[in-house]
Amino acid sequence: MSEFSRMPRYDIRNDGAGPYAIFYCDMCGREFRSQPNFGGAVAQDLGRQAVSGLLRKVPLVGSVAANNLVGEDPRYSMKMDNNQLNAAWQQVQQHFRECPTCQRIVCLSDFDVQSGYCQEDSPRTDEIAESRGAQAGAAIKGLASAFGLGEAFQGMGENIRSAVNTAQTAANQMARCPQDGTLANAGTKFCPNCGTPMVQPTAAICPACGTETKGAKFCPNCGAKQEAAQPSGKCPKCGTDAKGAKFCPECGTKIA
Template sequence: MSTEMQFSSNYQDLSNASGVDAGFQFEFYCQRCSDRWRTRFEPYRSGQASGWVQKGASLFGGLLGSASSVLNGVAEAGWHSARDDAFTGAVAAAKAHFNRCGDCHRYVCEPCFDAAKGLCFNCAPNVNVAITQARAQGEITGAREVATEEGYARGRQRDATPAMQLVCPQCRTETHGAKFCPECGFRMAQQVACSHCSTMLEPGTKFCTECGQRQT
């Protein structure tokens, strides 16, 4: 039982208890990268015999029904013991393909395991990989800083004084500051600055309401 529990969380039982394809097969997977390894199919003869007899019974109108019932009972009685034996062998074979991490206790494949440290690469990351990851992250951080500075410089050149209608008053579509509504074509109210005193004026204003300067 202790052997089975060691692999209780990283395998899938693909076995069939009955039918012509009755047999044992187990699939184990790495708990870090999820790569899989599958045991060879081991036929369960009693289950297969029962399956063939059942097929024959269906062909001959149930004439083999009693024999099918007997074989089916034999197959069911021996299934659990045979399955346990097959699983014990599968676990022993899987140990050659997986390693148990000394820290997180997960089972991982060879490429995910540092044999010298006895740890998986999640618990003890590869130094070269960590260096490369840090370098890439540094490049991203540096690029973001440069982009932020560039965006700041561009923003300083933008005229942020005009008031803009961000939603069309006619159809309620978002305009994002456009001069005309992208949905209905309604002309948005875009304030303009007085050429003399920079007071914000409504479009079409002929004279500045603050200094009286004629607008061109």
């Protein structure tokens, strides 16, 4: 395990057995607690009581000296010196790692051990997010199966995918504002939100019979399979003719 450049955030607590430290993950705030030195607190308390009892028997100054010696009871102290704090940090270090990029000290749940970086700075960010999504999906499916809802869950997923495809098809048939993305009915010349000239949808025409297919894979009139239209060379964002360029000369958008 690599060395740490500092300690993470911490608090000092005491539940009646001596002070201990709570260290927090810099990313998620998860806490890890050290153990109080219960044996040391008891031994120190017994020694203080014995010395205090002896001093109290000394005439005149005995009680004053005893009170000054006793001071704060270690069993209820909310203070730790540097040595005690370092010892507490040593107890919980195995649960933390320090990211070399952002210098945050995070718990193992927020650290990508394979790459050696926190999960936000890891080069495997997309892979981690995909893995988390797969785990969450598996957990939901497992829960649904446990309650006999597996088939219903699968049907719901198919309905969601169908709804997304339908919405996407409808959006492709509408005029779109290249400035703010506002959608409007085909034929709308200016954006109702900002007044920018709208980019009109390109009608999908069957090459066999000339029927408008509205994005269907097969012509609703003759059944001919519809091949994907080749790029027109126009910018999909602002409609400028790119004249074969890979990027729009007007707004810089990549031309498919």
